[in-house]
Amino acid sequence: MTDENVLIVQADSAETSLASARLGERRWRCTLGAGGIREDKVEGDAATPVGEFPLRRVYFRNDRLVLPKTQLPARPINEHDGWCDDPRAPTYNRLVHIPNEWSHEKMWREDGLYDLVVVVGYNDDPPEGEWGSAIFLHIAREDYSPTQGCVAFARDDLLELLPLLTRDTRLRMLAHPADEEARPASAAEDEMKLLKDFDERDW
Known part of the structure; x- marks a missing residue:
């Protein structure tokens, strides 16, 4: 798969x-988890997982927005939709009906953050251990x-972004932030400057 169909995200x-x-030549600002970016993500750590993941489907509030054209499966959110975040549950990291005996978060929210949600295929095939749940693309504050x-x-x-996503698009979450990638180049420039300023009489 070429990077033209990979949504690449970097802190x-x-x-x-x-x-x-970024997706192809397009770029957007976004925000990530309060727990940082982790390869060893677990439930409740508020971290964004490192890796490359498929995009599963779209949920949206049809009372608040008109859904743009999308190639992903989509359906409206209703007041009884929740997402299970309890690793003990057989429905862990799945859409559930509320009321529900297991711990879950509500998909029908007043703050608008879930007016549009793209489900990321993280720890869902099948859900395992306590590696985390409910990883979405959604609306920021x-x-x-x-x-x-x-x-x-x-x-x-x-x-x-939504109309640009296909069933083959993948989310690639990079482990290293952008400023760390820039440092080696900066160090090399400093080294070149030292060599340029070097005088053989200093020996």
């Missing part, structure tokens, strides 16, 4: 949840504050 630095996402592990975009940006 700006290890000290912030702010990140950038206005201040881009950290998520509980999801990747969140401005509402208009997510509406713009």
Whole structure:
């Protein structure tokens, strides 16, 4: 698969949840989990998992937005929709009906964050252990504050991104922030400057 069909997400630095996402030549701002980016994610750590994952389906509030054209399966959210986040449950990391005996979060929210949700295929084939659940692309708060592990975009940006996603698109979450990738180049420039300033008489 070429990068043209991979949504690549990378944090700006290890000290912030702010990140950038790119798909082909398009770029968007986004925000990540308050727990950082982790290869060893577990339930409740608020971290965004490292790796490459499929995109499963879309859930949306049809009382709040008109869904743009999408190639992903989609259905409206209703007031009885929840998402199980209890590793002990047989429905762990699955959409569930509320009321439900297991721990879950509500999909029908007043704050608008789940007005548009793209389900990321993380720890769902099948769900195992306590490796985490409910990893979504969803709408960010206005201040881009950290998520509980999801990747969140401005509402208009997510509406713009959705028609570009296909059943083959994958989310690639990079482990290293952008500023760490820039450091080796900077160090090399400093070394070149030292060599340039070097005088043989210093020997």
